[in-house]
Amino acid sequence: MNSRNVYHTYDPAVDGDETDGFVTAYREWEQSAHRHNAISQDFGKQFQTLWQKCHELETECLEQKKTVKLWQQEGRKMERELNYYKSAAENAGFAFVIIDGDGAVFDEELIALGEEGGKKAAHELHKHLREYMQEECELHNLDNIFVHVVLNAQGLSSALVQSGTLPTSDYAAVTKFGRGFCRAQPLFSFTDVGGGKEQADHKVRKLFEIMEKNIQCKFLALAGCHDNGYATFLESYRNSPKIRLLETTPAAADFRNCHFDRFSIPTVFRSEAVPSKPGSSRPVTNKLATVTTQAMMNSPTPKPPSPALTTAFRTKPAEATNNGGNSYAAIGKAAPSQTFSIVPSKKKNTQQAFILFNRDDERVDAPLPKADPLVVKRMEEQAKAIGANFCNRYHLSPNGTGCKAGDNCSYYHSETKLSKQEILALKHKTRKIVCNNGSICDDFSCNLGHHCQSPVGCYFGSECRFSKFHGMDITPTLKVYEDGTREVISN
Numbered sequence: 001m002n003s004r005n006v007y008h009t010y011d012p013a014v015d016g017d018e019t020d021g022f023v024t025a026y027r028e029w030e031q032s033a034h035r036h037n038a039i040s041q042d043f044g045k046q047f048q049t050l051w052q053k054c055h056e057l058e059t060e061c062l063e064q065k066k067t068v069k070l071w072q073q074e075g076r077k078m079e080r081e082l083n084y085y086k087s088a089a090e091n092a093g094f095a096f097v098i099i100d101g102d103g104a105v106f107d108e109e110l111i112a113l114g115e116e117g118g119k120k121a122a123h124e125l126h127k128h129l130r131e132y133m134q135e136e137c138e139l140h141n142l143d144n145i146f147v148h149v150v151l152n153a154q155g156l157s158s159a160l161v162q163s164g165t166l167p168t169s170d171y172a173a174v175t176k177f178g179r180g181f182c183r184a185q186p187l188f189s190f191t192d193v194g195g196g197k198e199q200a201d202h203k204v205r206k207l208f209e210i211m212e213k214n215i216q217c218k219f220l221a222l223a224g225c226h227d228n229g230y231a232t233f234l235e236s237y238r239n240s241p242k243i244r245l246l247e248t249t250p251a252a253a254d255f256r257n258c259h260f261d262r263f264s265i266p267t268v269f270r271s272e273a274v275p276s277k278p279g280s281s282r283p284v285t286n287k288l289a290t291v292t293t294q295a296m297m298n299s300p301t302p303k304p305p306s307p308a309l310t311t312a313f314r315t316k317p318a319e320a321t322n323n324g325g326n327s328y329a330a331i332g333k334a335a336p337s338q339t340f341s342i343v344p345s346k347k348k349n350t351q352q353a354f355i356l357f358n359r360d361d362e363r364v365d366a367p368l369p370k371a372d373p374l375v376v377k378r379m380e381e382q383a384k385a386i387g388a389n390f391c392n393r394y395h396l397s398p399n400g401t402g403c404k405a406g407d408n409c410s411y412y413h414s415e416t417k418l419s420k421q422e423i424l425a426l427k428h429k430t431r432k433i434v435c436n437n438g439s440i441c442d443d444f445s446c447n448l449g450h451h452c453q454s455p456v457g458c459y460f461g462s463e464c465r466f467s468k469f470h471g472m473d474i475t476p477t478l479k480v481y482e483d484g485t486r487e488v489i490s491n
Helices: 012-091 108-112 115-135 153-162 173-184 199-213 228-237 253-257 287-296 317-321 328-334 373-386 420-430
Strands: 094-100 144-151 188-192 217-223 243-246 262-264 310-313 338-341 354-357 478-481 486-488
Touching (some): 108 115, 115 144, 115 173, 115 188, 144 173, 153 173, 173 188, 199 217, 199 228, 373 420
Parallel strands (some): 094 217, 243 262
Antiparallel strands (some): 310 338, 354 478, 478 486
């Protein structure tokens, strides 16, 4: 038989086991395939769910990014506005003086002159207030001085006439005086509250409360030392650095515990209370005429001292510490006030140079008065036309000795001396240049900047040229003069 025609014959006894094994294996594979398919379908569903969630989160994230960007833009806008309002508050600062006219009485000779006396009193008061703030408080940028007088005009007139204090019988003299007082200075007001117990006190206290909270009010003075009630009222403001007391008549007993700095203006106010009986008033002398006459005299003999604006300072904490370890309150009560003139008859020709330091012995730039924008613009145009900036070292040093380059200097040396306003404008510009010695500079002639003017919340942030000084405390606590004298500044 040919081998190619040989056929396999099925034998159940032999081939049955092989078939059963194949079927079993097939069924196991089929079940495995079903499970795999089920897992794949479940995986697909979960993947679809997760993908949907991821898409939703992506959309939400994009929305959040847009929101954050908008808030960042809004934040920068608000920061600019805040800096603007801070700057406006600083530049628009003012002084406010409240006078209880029932007890702090103007000089009777000025009142007797009526409207003309009111004008003289207003001008004299304004002059001395400005001098006091500049020389004692170092407030050079306060151009606006408000003075508010509150009184019972009819009651004061009657008291002055009936006591014989007023050298005239005109009961309307106080009203006329007030009219001239208001007209002479646009920011001065004279309020007649009429009769009634505590009418003036109530208005004075309310005005004081409002102005003490006003951040634009940099100087707040109260003329009410005649009334013990004000001493109790002022107790809650004892930590306010801007409060001063304008003393006219001797202070009432309760004011011994008030540690506010005091000053007086005897050329404008009576130094004694209005007497209750005729004939007991003080002798009448024309103070303003005396001051003017003495100023015009050219006699070689010593001049009698003119009435001066005086200020009484309380004992500083540092001084109290050196007195046997007594407490601040005890020293304040025991130590008498020191009084000295802040309107000297003859001023020094030059003011001794000084530099300021904070509590960490870091140099602090002394504040500069506000520069005239027209002067700044004119100097910028002049420098542009010349093609060179003004030489800071030449113009800000005595006789131009600060510039060592001389004729070889690449900056402009003006042939004419700069005016005070031009020098001030140049100082402002120089202050924007960072000093190489920074906060450790002790050069009295250095006009460069030693810190950022807004160390907290600077608008320019890390781009500010003074950024390494951000966070620095720019509150001065020590003044060092060129001769080595050191003065502690109480804040």
